[in-house]
Amino acid sequence: MSELERTAAVLAAPRGAVSIVTDRVAEPGPGEALVRMEACGICHSDLFVAGLEKLKLVPLTLGHEGIGRVEAIGSGVTNLAVGDRVGITFLAASCGECELCLAGLERYCARQLNFGYTVHGALATRAVVRTELLAKIPESLNAAEAAPMCCAGWTAYGAVRETGLVAGQLLAIFGMGGLGHLAQQYSAVRGVRVAAVDVSVEKLRMANAAGAEVCVPAADAGRDIQKRCGGADAAIVLTPAPAAIEQAFRSVKRTGKVLLVGIANTRFELPVIDTVLKGIHVQGSFLGTRQDLDDALRLAAEGKVKAHVETHPLDRTPELLQRLHRGEVTGRAVIVF
Ligand code: ZN
Numbered sequence: 348m349s350e351l352e353r354t355a356a357v358l359a360a361p362r363g364a365v366s367i368v369t370d371r372v373a374e375p376g377p378g379e380a381l382v383r384m385e386a387c388g389i390c391h392s393d394l395f396v397a398g399l400e401k402l403k404l405v406p407l408t409l410g411h412e413g414i415g416r417v418e419a420i421g422s423g424v425t426n427l428a429v430g431d432r433v434g435i436t437f438l439a440a441s442c443g444e445c446e447l448c449l450a451g452l453e454r455y456c457a458r459q460l461n462f463g464y465t466v467h468g469a470l471a472t473r474a475v476v477r478t479e480l481l482a483k484i485p486e487s488l489n490a491a492e493a494a495p496m497c498c499a500g501w502t503a504y505g506a507v508r509e510t511g512l513v514a515g516q517l518l519a520i521f522g523m524g525g526l527g528h529l530a531q532q533y534s535a536v537r538g539v540r541v542a543a544v545d546v547s548v549e550k551l552r553m554a555n556a557a558g559a560e561v562c563v564p565a566a567d568a569g570r571d572i573q574k575r576c577g578g579a580d581a582a583i584v585l586t587p588a589p590a591a592i593e594q595a596f597r598s599v600k601r602t603g604k605v606l607l608v609g610i611a612n613t614r615f616e617l618p619v620i621d622t623v624l625k626g627i628h629v630q631g632s633f634l635g636t637r638q639d640l641d642d643a644l645r646l647a648a649e650g651k652v653k654a655h656v657e658t659h660p661l662d663r664t665p666e667l668l669q670r671l672h673r674g675e676v677t678g679r680a681v682i683v684f
């Protein structure tokens with residue numbers, strides 16, 4: 348096995364360049380598997396990681412939205428076998444013993460490891476990964492369409508579920524890109540109506556074509572949604588722009604919920620009086636439960652939710668990260684190996 352090569356998208360240093368590197372693949376150690384990757388999506392969190400001032404592990408193989416097949420397993424691996432099809436998500440491992448892990452909230456564990464961030468990720472022809480939290484991927488699902496489920500789909504599904512909205516209620520979705528177009532479909536599965544918000548006319552046009560009840564530009568979205576729909580029952584904010592968070596806050600009804608999903612090193616300000624007197628809930632939402640991930644994969648396998656993907660070869664990764672940074676990717680950019 349030691350003669351096997353792999354090609355990977357590697358971040359050289361914190362805030363450094365991402366380049367395509369070919370090197371020798373490591374042997375899977377205890378609790379690890381060697382996975383021959385089929386596809387890996389490119390996520391805004393890859394940009395976030397690449398832009399951090401400090402990183403624990405560099406050079407770092409990026410990627411946390413990967414689909415592949417197990418080629419070899421290390422010692423002590425009992426939860427999967429050679430030939431299994433697996434999904435690599437942002438969550439590589441958690442401590443398994445803190446109160447959050449025991450409550451099924453391992454995504455909030457303080458001692459978690461993250462693929463493509465604190466451990467090497469999946470943007471590579473072959474990846475050596477810890478196995479305990481790998482997802483099982485239905486054979487019927489095309490790899491390029493399955494890949495976005497491991498982060499964008501999981502996160503969007505988790506957020507829509509956490510709003511607690513039921514059929515007939517209105518959800519405002521801020522940011523109609525990779526996560527947003529999936530959140531819209533998960534809402535539709537639940538019969539939840541959608542108000543789509545974005546700065547991009549093109550993304551709003553697509554949301555409209557996909558059945559959004561109202562599509563409004565971001566600038567004055569709060570007022571527009573109040574005026575046209577009497578306010579949303581909840582809002583999810585998939586972009587980290589403070590202005591979007593403020594508009595989402597303004598868009599919800601009294602006692603409404605605002606879920607923050609997009610991340611960046613920014614801060615936001617909200618009016619205290621309105622938060623208190625209108626009983627507005629502001630809450631973070633990160634990934635989802637294991638059940639959410641299985642549900643997202645099942646809905647994709649059943650054809651009820653379809654990720655809008657554009658596929659590219661691995662060597663396009665640096666350029667795709669730039670396009671993502673400029674907001675030029677309308678669905679999900681997926682690397683196919
Ligand atoms: Zn991600």
Ligand code: ZN
Pocket residue numbers: 441442443444445446447448453456457458
């Ligand atoms: Zn834990």
